[in-house]
Amino acid sequence: MGSISHVITLHGLIPSTRCSYSHSNPRLQTLKFTRVANKDGIFAQLKSQNSTQKSQDIDFSDPDWKTIYKEDFESRFRLPHVTDIFPDAAPMHSTFGLKMRTPRTRGFPGNYPSCKEWHGYINDNDRVLLKTIFYSSPTSAGAECIDPSCIWVEQWVHRAGPREKIYFKPEEVKAAIVTCGGLCPGLNDVIRQIVITLEIYGVTNIVGIPFGYRGFSDKELTEVPLSRKVVQNIHLSGGSLLGVSRGGPGVNEIVDSLEERGVNMLFVLGGNGTHAGANAIHNECCKRRLKVSVIGVPKTIDNDILLMDKTFGFDTAVEEAQRAINSAYIEAHSAYHGIGIVKLMGRSSGFIAMHAALASGQIDICLIPEIPFNLHGPNGVLSHLKYLIETTGSAVVCVAEGAGQDLLQKTNATDASGNTILGDIGVYTQQETKKYFKEIGVHADVKYIDPTYMIRACRANASDGIFCTVLGQNAVHGAFAGFSGITVGTCNTHYAYFPIPEVISHPRLVDRNSRMWHRCLTSTGQPDFI
Numbered sequence: 042m043g044s045i046s047h048v049i050t051l052h053g054l055i056p057s058t059r060c061s062y063s064h065s066n067p068r069l070q071t072l073k074f075t076r077v078a079n080k081d082g083i084f085a086q087l088k089s090q091n092s093t094q095k096s097q098d099i100d101f102s103d104p105d106w107k108t109i110y111k112e113d114f115e116s117r118f119r120l121p122h123v124t125d126i127f128p129d130a131a132p133m134h135s136t137f138g139l140k141m142r143t144p145r146t147r148g149f150p151g152n153y154p155s156c157k158e159w160h161g162y163i164n165d166n167d168r169v170l171l172k173t174i175f176y177s178s179p180t181s182a183g184a185e186c187i188d189p190s191c192i193w194v195e196q197w198v199h200r201a202g203p204r205e206k207i208y209f210k211p212e213e214v215k216a217a218i219v220t221c222g223g224l225c226p227g228l229n230d231v232i233r234q235i236v237i238t239l240e241i242y243g244v245t246n247i248v249g250i251p252f253g254y255r256g257f258s259d260k261e262l263t264e265v266p267l268s269r270k271v272v273q274n275i276h277l278s279g280g281s282l283l284g285v286s287r288g289g290p291g292v293n294e295i296v297d298s299l300e301e302r303g304v305n306m307l308f309v310l311g312g313n314g315t316h317a318g319a320n321a322i323h324n325e326c327c328k329r330r331l332k333v334s335v336i337g338v339p340k341t342i343d344n345d346i347l348l349m350d351k352t353f354g355f356d357t358a359v360e361e362a363q364r365a366i367n368s369a370y371i372e373a374h375s376a377y378h379g380i381g382i383v384k385l386m387g388r389s390s391g392f393i394a395m396h397a398a399l400a401s402g403q404i405d406i407c408l409i410p411e412i413p414f415n416l417h418g419p420n421g422v423l424s425h426l427k428y429l430i431e432t433t434g435s436a437v438v439c440v441a442e443g444a445g446q447d448l449l450q451k452t453n454a455t456d457a458s459g460n461t462i463l464g465d466i467g468v469y470t471q472q473e474t475k476k477y478f479k480e481i482g483v484h485a486d487v488k489y490i491d492p493t494y495m496i497r498a499c500r501a502n503a504s505d506g507i508f509c510t511v512l513g514q515n516a517v518h519g520a521f522a523g524f525s526g527i528t529v530g531t532c533n534t535h536y537a538y539f540p541i542p543e544v545i546s547h548p549r550l551v552d553r554n555s556r557m558w559h560r561c562l563t564s565t566g567q568p569d570f571i
């Protein structure tokens with residue numbers, strides 16, 4: 042990993058998200074939290090990984106705990122804003138509007154538009170409800186509880202969209218877009234929409250940084266001028282117009298480069314690593330007192346970003362995964378004692394595998410990183426495969442790349458970004474399956490398919506195309522509204538802004554107690570493999 046992560050550690054990535062750090066609620070500083078569990082040992086539920094609960098413990102016997110929790114939540118989810126470091130920054134009426142008479146790229150001869158009919162704004166106080174289910178008991182399937190009785194607490198996040206007041210003059214903006222990490226369907230759709238929306242605001246100086254964060258330091262790589270004309274058709278193909286990379290320069294070098302280039306709006310498309318970098322860039326800009334808006338758009342086919350309904354590209358990945366699953370199914374069902382094994386992406390989260398299994402209805406065994414399993418032994422996967430072969434004559438397995446890593450030899454190797462290089466569970470499962478059936482003297486025709494890069498490289502489907510378009514627009518609205526260190530996503534189908542640290546504190550995982558995993562088990566009919 043580049044030195045960005047080092048800087049993040051120094052600056053304390055997770056606790057501090059904004060430029061000025063005063064805690065709004067003095068009671069939170071003095072409150073002594075203590076941990077409690079109810080008699081049923083429901084405490085584990087409190088640590089539900091999708092919960093917005095922070096690690097500090099709460100004294101639930103305090104009659105005010107709900108209010109205190111809500112105030113803390115409000116404070117954590119407050120969006121960092123340029124006025125945090127420039128309290129006197131004056132807003133102006135937005136140049137974005139739904140009734141345009143001239144293309145904004147021609148500038149604003151005379152004056153900025155400000156007439157009343159330029160509507161379509163959202164109010165700064167609009168909020169989106171983060172959790173919509175009232176769990177009447179902590180034992181309800183998938184319950185995400187804050188306290189042992191699972192009392193419902195409202196948690197509101199900030200609604201995304203164009204504001205009436207903006208904090209950047211379009212003609213003074215130099216906007217840069219960078220795409221980092223692995224590929225993901227929809228990257229080009231987001232780039233395209235960011236450019237188009239920037240132009241609608243009146244921005245003409247828009248560039249792409251080539252090959253991820255590396256493009257900020259590699260002198261051989263020059264920035265790519267972007268305009269509506271350049272991006273018009275880029276969404277028709279997969280990949281990223283700008284290229285992607287892992288690793289790269291540290292945060293200081295990136296911010297030096299932003300200063301040199303005169304960039305004051307930076308749009309960062311990437312996963313959790315990229316967002317950690319974006320947050321470090323935001324913090325460094327604050328430290329240097331630079332009026333720069335850094336906005337993230339979460340990109341990961343793994344769907345492992347916290348609090349959001351899903352990330353773009355995930356839908357497409359699931360759809361594409363089914364092609365491979367269907368081929369494995371046909372191979373398995375056309376062979377005598379056929380077994381199809383499909384490996385899907387998902388470094389630490391099994392969302393693609395789980396959803397693809399549900400969507401295809403052709404999977405007998407779905408193996409994901411979150412659920413430990415044995416291959417061998419009486420309850421192991423292989424023994425169940427034998428049962429399936431004997432009873433139905435064929436079987437199809439899908440395995441997420443991060444599954445069963447405890448069964449493989451550890452290499453301790455990492456990629457350029459510091460991500461652990463995983464052992465190949467797909468190949469291992471295939472080899473062990475072949476060996477097992479040979480040993481027990483039962484014929485098995487094993488076919489292995491690894492479609493991972495084919496899935497990641499395809500263009501976005503219609504639903505992701507729309508999703509990317511709205512995310513791209515909202516990213517630009519967030520920048521013009523003066524926010525920085527934020528990212529955009531959907532929450533119960535509504536678009537919202539989140540402070541970056543809140544969504545990347547750890548990867549979002551499939552909850553084994555969630556209804557979705559239960560549904561997957563119902564669909565495959567698989568037992569526990571432990």
Ligand SMILES: Nc1ncnc2c1ncn2[C@@H]1O[C@H](COP(=O)(O)OP(=O)(O)OP(=O)(O)O)[C@@H](O)[C@H]1O
Nearest residue numbers: 045046222223287288311312313314315317318458
């Ligand atoms: N903790 C971190 N702090 C700062 N920068 C980071 C951090 N982790 C990763 N980065 C940088 O972010 C970029 C992308 O990170 P990474 O390769 O982990 O992909 P990602 O954004 O997590 O996306 P993907 O879902 O494809 O893995 C890299 O250039 C890397 O150097």
Ligand SMILES: O=P(O)(O)OC[C@H]1O[C@](O)(CO)[C@@H](O)[C@@H]1O
Nearest residue numbers: 223224341342343386387388456
């Ligand atoms: O081979 P690469 O480019 O490092 O990417 C592989 C990784 O990308 C991801 O899809 C995340 O984008 C992971 O599931 C996978 O481990």
Ligand SMILES: [Mg+2]
Nearest residue numbers: 222312313314
């Ligand atoms: Mg990542």
